[in-house]
């Protein structure tokens with residue numbers, strides 16, 4: 001018998017392709033930075049300068065919301081422990097029950113929490129692969145090629161339960177072919193892709209679900225809070241409500257302004273999927289829960305998601321996106337997703353431009369393989385509702401200045417992509 005390694009991962013190869021770029025970015029001071037948040041989405045650098053954070057995941061600025069921060073502090077003090085140090089499948093804190101019940105009501109779905117969205121993927125994907133959620137038939141597990149790291153990292157584990165297939169990005173014809181040829185199929189994707197530019201074709205996926213019984217699995221980390229009624233997210237808002245052949249995971253660390261990750265198991269009140277996941281695999285079973293500070297933050301953030309303030313923040317974000325598009329050309333231009341990608345000429349150029357931008361007062365994340373595909377290096381901007389017009393105009397002007405002497409980058413910025 002021959003061993004067949006590297007069917008799904010090859011860390012040594014990854015290292016050889018990316019490590020010098022990480023080193024270069026660290027030397028340039030744009031990777032591994034230690035910055036202090038200083039309010040209003042700004043960062044304080046170690047040498048005392050205040051810079052605008054142009055790459056924060058906190059799309060609505062809720063990470064700094066005083067009510068959420070105060071609720072986190074109050075929750076630890078009220079409960080009296082940060083962690084209760086016993087697996088939740090044995091015993092649960094009332095505040096955990098409260099947080100999950102509030103989230104279930106907000107998303108109109110049966111919701112459980114874990115320490116991160118990544119832990120949510122780990123808790124659910126192997127169980128989905130097993131067939132426990134699809135009538136006992138292990139589904140062919142189809143991944144979109146651009147599905148997030150936290151999903152792709154589980155391919156090897158899932159492949160021990162079922163057949164795992166990766167299809168080109170958003171290739172609905174390939175997916176339909178697989179649906180036609182197999183009794184059970186599950187599709188795993190991001191609803192909003194984290195490097196910008198694209199979203200899942202949700203309406204088409206729902207059509208395949210209705211026609212073939214396709215199981216849909218969405219990672220909503222970039223759209224929860226950001227879009228949809230009460231911040232229900234991109235896929236859930238289009239679907240109207242979750243059904244028993246759909247599961248979603250999301251992060252509560254990003255737009256939501258809380259802590260941890262959430263799993264939407266299916267229709268509210270249906271405990272069967274939650275039990276199957278909780279009893280058979282992953283961190284929901286054998287890892288500790290979100291701590292009480294995080295749970296307090298979640299309960300408070302749910303209140304905010306039900307208020308007019310959320311609507312105002314969502315609208316302000318859309319206005320900032322529109323204004324950004326008026327002054328900066330980027331991949332993703334014109335869509336409602338708060339992520340914009342400025343493709344540049346090379347990895348080194350990307351790091352250099354990021355360094356110049358930091359000197360000009362703007363932190364913008366330099367990306368290269370494996371964050372984006374090889375040869376696709378560039379800057380990733382994430383817009384925030386709490387950015388001012390001046391922040392955006394200042395960024396545009398500084399970027400123009402930095403790119404002025406780099407005509408090859410200017411061409412890439414307009415025409416580049418993935």
Ligand SMILES: *Cc1c(COP(=O)(O)O)cnc(C)c1O
Pocket residue numbers: 115116117118119148150190194219221222250251252253260261
């Ligand atoms: C950031 C991100 C995650 C990870 O979220 P955590 O809660 O920090 O684990 C998962 N999926 C996508 C698409 C992301 O961008």
